[in-house]
Amino acid sequence: MAEQCSKSLNGLLGGLAQITYYQSPGITEQMLKEQLYPDLPQQDFKILHEKMVGILRSIASADMDFNQLEAFLTAQTKKQKGITLEQAEVLTKFWKTHKVKIRESLINQSKWENCLRNISWRVDLKSQSRHLDQINTPVAIMEFELGKNDQESEFLCLELEETKVNQLLKKLTEIEESISELSYTN
């Protein structure tokens, strides 16, 4: 009986994550009730659903580590109309499994700029042309695939000579140094 309750709760949390964080289409609150808690009165399910949504939101919003999670869930078990110890256990297991993926999803949800979807490149060798002396000049051609949310990609095709690539490498090194400083101060 307890095992069935845990299974159902785990299913409910998974369904809530699909709706809120993974944006899976086609999953609804009603579906979750029918599949996981068919015998539970509608009002009771609503209360359970709201409680779990609230708890999951708090945990995800704070990106809780496991110490914080334990303290938080313990407090919830002591509250009136809080959660049971079994439910706390299910929530802990759930967060262990889904923490990283939910965090990634939250980061993506707050990203509104273009992102770099793909980068491809090749190196060409410019041979001599009639008007210009370009004997054996190596040149890089890079294609940047940019896009945001569900929009179609935009492709930017760049031609870069060796000196330009080296200049850019210097900039990339500056960025790497800044990132290291950031990690150090954090």
Added chain:
Amino acid sequence: MAGAQLQLAAGWAGFDNTIESISKLPQDLFAEVCQQIILHLECKTPGVNTLELTELVDLQWKLGMAISSDSCRSLNHPYVTMMLKVADPSGEIISRSFEMTVPQFRNFSKQFREVATALEMV
């Protein structure tokens, strides 16, 4: 007739020079280039539309930290934003910006270094 012959001669001189340049390529590189050309002619590799080829004019960057958002109070997420300014064949300057996570930036950096290495080896 003589004029056309002169033009043809000048054309052939350019051709000879190209042949000379190609003959200076190392054997293995020449073989690889031929393979790539054949693949391209068989429509097995994507070509580059040279009308869309742009020249990089400037690259600006910033390193930011997203502290929190409406859906997450504890985001604490560093990200790199880049702004590319490129000149299209007509000379018009186009700006595009994009955001990367730190792992994405590291991958980007790694690919750039591969490009630099490939350029050196030619």
